[in-house]
Amino acid sequence: MWVVDEGRLEHIAIGAGILGTGGGGNPYYGKLHARRLVRDGAVIEVVPPDEVPDDALVVSVGTMGAPTVGVERIGRGDEPLVALRALEHHLGRKATHIIPSEIGGGNSTKPMVIAAMAGLPVVDGDAMGRAFPELQMDTFSIYGVPITPAALADIYHNVTLFPYLKDALTLERYARAVTIQMGGSAGYAFPGMSGAEMKRTAIPLTLTLADEIGRTVISARSEHTDPVQRVLDVTGGRALFTGKVTDVQRRMAAGFARGSLEIEGTGDSRGMTMGIDFQNENLIARTGNEIIAVVPDLICIVDQETAEPVTTEVLRYGLRVAVIGIPAPEMLKTPEALAVVGPAAFGYPEVEYRPLPGVYGQGATT
Amino acid sequence: MWVVDEGRLEHIAIGAGILGTGGGGNPYYGKLHARRLVRDGAVIEVVPPDEVPDDALVVSVGTMGAPTVGVERIGRGDEPLVALRALEHHLGRKATHIIPSEIGGGNSTKPMVIAAMAGLPVVDGDAMGRAFPELQMDTFSIYGVPITPAALADIYHNVTLFPYLKDALTLERYARAVTIQMGGSAGYAFPGMSGAEMKRTAIPLTLTLADEIGRTVISARSEHTDPVQRVLDVTGGRALFTGKVTDVQRRMAAGFARGSLEIEGTGDSRGMTMGIDFQNENLIARTGNEIIAVVPDLICIVDQETAEPVTTEVLRYGLRVAVIGIPAPEMLKTPEALAVVGPAAFGYPEVEYRPLPGVYGQGATT
Structure with a gap:
């Protein structure tokens, strides 16, 4: 068990921003809100999955919607709590634990806000190990937790x-x-599941991973070492491309931020252009016709100098960025998972998923 | 109290079709379904509002959606029952009475199906006295029943x-x-209300009115008297126009059937053309620039010879029709009601509501 203090909140916000692969919403508002609650005396406990009793009622909470909306329209912050209370009323039972459904983006810090408000511990894990744009793209439902x-x-x-939907x-x-x-x-508040179901289906220790990513970025910045390299070390990722954003196409469609961007190479990438498509999150990175990385592997865009995550909604011409590829968690690479989060599920039926080498979160100390 | 037998079902289907003002969906499927249940031994009791105890739990049930969809996609028929059970689970209490929210169209007969399935009596009344396309257009919510x-x-x-929506x-x-x-x-199943709330807000005895309209139409047909005139006598309505449908424009927009039709006059209407706009239901009838009738007054299109109701989804070139105007129930003519169901609410802010003369249902025996 560990406690989320102000320093950890800063770390997690950075780490979750990177793991958000461009989407998931900005962790910033949730961080500010959680910090206010911590300063006011709230204690946010994080417990590893294997310490959660089998008969616990673990509920995933967060915010859904297009990140571009979340930036311009700041919520009250208690919306997921209201949803949680409605779920509890329906179940006739109180939740015992909160769990993030996605560690990437805003849904990393928002569950902490709700945990603080409800006085519940947060499970150290999630159901994506990153961010995804759609609800069914999570290990809870992929591995059979009723939605x-x-x-x-x-x-x-x-x-x-x-109360009931078929899938x-x-x-x-x-x-x-x-x-x-x-x-x-x-x-949102869903799914609600037993501790046993959670332990079988969650990707463990991803809050710790986000915390470590953020910690190493902050220390690299103050030590004047290369924060991008440190992110690669902790996450098990690799540098895919370095350059300047030269074009961003973005539109709202069916509640999603969809679009694409182009990066003109600099340094080792000079003379090449990388194109990246996104649906809230970055989906596929190509140089020319060659696919460099594709979902479910993580395609993360960060500032070249500071490793600050660059999310879909703040992409703009002129940003100098590094593109990082992080291998997906193993639970996203099974056939049943790839049917839901592989290239075909995002409209690329012709693309074969060839995993990036490496192990998700390999360099983390846990 | 009266019991809905097969004959009454035939009457109500015709009466509700006419009161549907072109929309509300066809009562035909609900009639067939209710008839099957009656033949199998179900007893559907209809009770007048003033016999319902103040502490009853009265729930309105029916089907929402575009009538044009309902014609091509036949439901199971128990959807409102499933909704009712979810509402009861949430309230922690069983319903004691069913009430239609709209007497016009399919939502006249579907509540009888649900009443038969659930073994509950139906209240003789509704919240429109006709059909309307949108949920908020009912006397329950206009007069303050929480939605x-x-x-x-x-x-x-x-x-x-x-569980909770603000309005x-x-x-x-x-x-x-x-x-x-x-x-x-x-x-759907909503609102659930006390017997006292229902008595304060429902338009009473409209099932009886639908029954009487249908009865008089059927007897006029067999007696070779004019069924259209008999409808006018029972409903308090007047003949607005007679002619042949020469044009129908219809499109699905935002879940509604929207459009307009033109009728070329014959008989007393010769030399004139009537145009009618609809959003599921008929909204406004004009000859040239003159407004002949407008919501909330009922603009009903029936077959010239048989008085069979002609609904929006079966309108087609060549039909020979009579257009009947029936004055709206008084509860739809108050300032608070007109704000919700008057011309401006349907996109005609420039049109002043000038009520048709007469009294809704004046010729009915109840």
Whole structure:
């Protein structure tokens, strides 16, 4: 067990930003909110999955919607708590633990806000090891945790509960439609699962990984060593490309930020151009016709100098960036996982998934 | 109290078709389903509002969506029952009575199906006295019955529950978005209200009115008297126009059937053309620039010879029709009601509501 103090919040926000692979929303607001609660005396405990009792009620909470909306429309912060209360009312039982469903982006820090508000511990793990744009793209549902009951709430505390839906894709469609009506962003609480189900399906220790990534970036900056190299060391990733952003195409479609960007190579990448497509998150990186990396592997864009994560919504002409490829967690590479989070699931049926070499989070101390 | 037998089902289907003002969906499927249940021994009791105890739990059930979808995609028929069970689970209490929310169209007969399945009596009344395209357009919400909790279910028994929404317009937006995902048609259960709330807000005895309209039409047909005139006598309506349908423009937009039609006059209407706009239901009838009738007054299109109702989804070139105008129930003419169901609410801010003379249902014997 460890406690999330202000320093850890800073680390996690940076680490989660990098693991967000361009999406997942910015961890910044959640960090500020959690910091306020910690300063006011809240104690946010993080427990490893294997310390959670089998009969616990673990609920995943966070915010869904397009990150580009989250930047311009700041929520109250308690939307997921309202959703959690609706889920508890339906189940007739109180949650015992909170777990992030995605460690990448804003849904890393928001569960801490809810944990602080509800007085519950946070499980050190998640269901993506990164960020993904759609609800069904998580190891909970890929490995058989029922997706309902599920709850959504908006800033007016309007609540939508799905007592039963036949599968996660149906939840994605129904919840996405409601989220759009909720203004493009909604707090969620789902799935609720037993401790045993969580231990079988969660990707463990990813909060610790995010914390370590952030810690090493911050220390590299103060020690004037190369923070990007340090990120590679901790994450098990590799440098894919270095250059200047020369074009960003971005549009809102069906509640998602979709688009593509182009990076003109500098340094070792001079003379080449990398193109990256995204749907909230970065999906595929190509130089010319060659595919350099593709989902579920993590394609992370960071500032060349500071390793500060560059998310989809802040991409703009002229940014000097490094593109990092991190091998996906093994739980995302099984056939059942690739059917949901592989290239075909994102509209690239012709692309074969060839995993980046290495092991996710290999350099982390845990 | 009266019991819905097969004959009454035939009457109500015709009466509800006429009161549907072109929309509300066809009562035909619900009639067939209810008839099957009655033949199998179900007893559907209809009780007048003033016989319902103040502490009853009265729940409105039916189907929402575009009538054009309902014609091509036949539901299971138990969708509203699944929604009702979800509502009851949330409330922790069983319903005691069913009430239609709209007497016009399919939501007249579907509540009888659910009443038969659930073994509950049906209240003789509704919240529109006709049909309207949107959820907030009902006397329950106009006169202050909380719109949530509310439940929807689809043919796969996927369920969506809205435990709390701030107002009926929000429910309209959220539930419409889910209904579209549900394939354009969903069973609903809302609002749940006390007997006292129902008695304060329902338009009473409209099932009896539908029954009487249908009875008089059927007897006129067999007696070779003019069924259209008999409808006018019973409803308090007047003949607005007679002619042949010469043009129908229809499109699906945001889950609604929207469009317009033109009727070339014959008989007393010779030399004139009537144009009617609809959004599921007929909204406004004009000859040239003159407004002949407008919502909330009922603009009903029936077959010239048989008085069979002609609904939006079966409108086609060549039909010989009579257009009937029926004055709206008084509860739809108050300032608070006109704000929700008057011309401006349907996109005609420049049109002043000038009520048709007469009294809704004046010629009915009750």
